[in-house]
Amino acid sequence: MKSVKNLLKPNKRNELYLLVVLIIYILANVPTPKPLAKLIDNIYGNAAVSVIAITLFVNTHPVVGVSSLIAAYELIKRSSIKTGSHAIRNQLPSEHKKINDFNKYNDFPITLEEEIVNKMAPLVKHSPAVGSNYKPVLSNSYDGVSIINKDI
Numbered sequence: 001m002k003s004v005k006n007l008l009k010p011n012k013r014n015e016l017y018l019l020v021v022l023i024i025y026i027l028a029n030v031p032t033p034k035p036l037a038k039l040i041d042n043i044y045g046n047a048a049v050s051v052i053a054i055t056l057f058v059n060t061h062p063v064v065g066v067s068s069l070i071a072a073y074e075l076i077k078r079s080s081i082k083t084g085s086h087a088i089r090n091q092l093p094s095e096h097k098k099i100n101d102f103n104k105y106n107d108f109p110i111t112l113e114e115e116i117v118n119k120m121a122p123l124v125k126h127s128p129a130v131g132s133n134y135k136p137v138l139s140n141s142y143d144g145v146s147i148i149n150k151d152i
Contacts, residue, residue, distance in 0.1 A: 015064050018056075022067040026074055037082035046076055 024030075032040070039045050053072035057065030080086040093101075 012061065015060050018060070019064045019067055022064070022071045025071050026067070032075065032078045032082050034082060037079040040076060040079040041083045041085055045079070049075055 040049060049072050053068045056068035060068070077086070080089075
């Protein structure tokens, strides 16, 4: 009670007005204007709002300081909702969720064709002997055109 009486003293009147404005902002759900929301909804704007709120918390009455922290949080949240970054962060799936979905869709049983191919003997069972000197022989082409056309 002593703390509230201290806030009502004439020399603390400005803090009382600030407290009233902050409480109205918090409870009335006042929308943030789009140009101001664009300024606040980035790392520098968030840092500036946080520094101002912490400064108020340190230099004013504790009730005003706590309400300034709450108002700063609400301002940052409402700004991100106004610009749409809140929806991007919360509604779009994360990369981890997308990978899990792709793995779920690509997980299917081994087909009959894959089974048969795995059971087949490989075409080459061993490597050619070292030092072998054979050359492939082309058989008769039966009136076929040569691969290398000498007329061109």
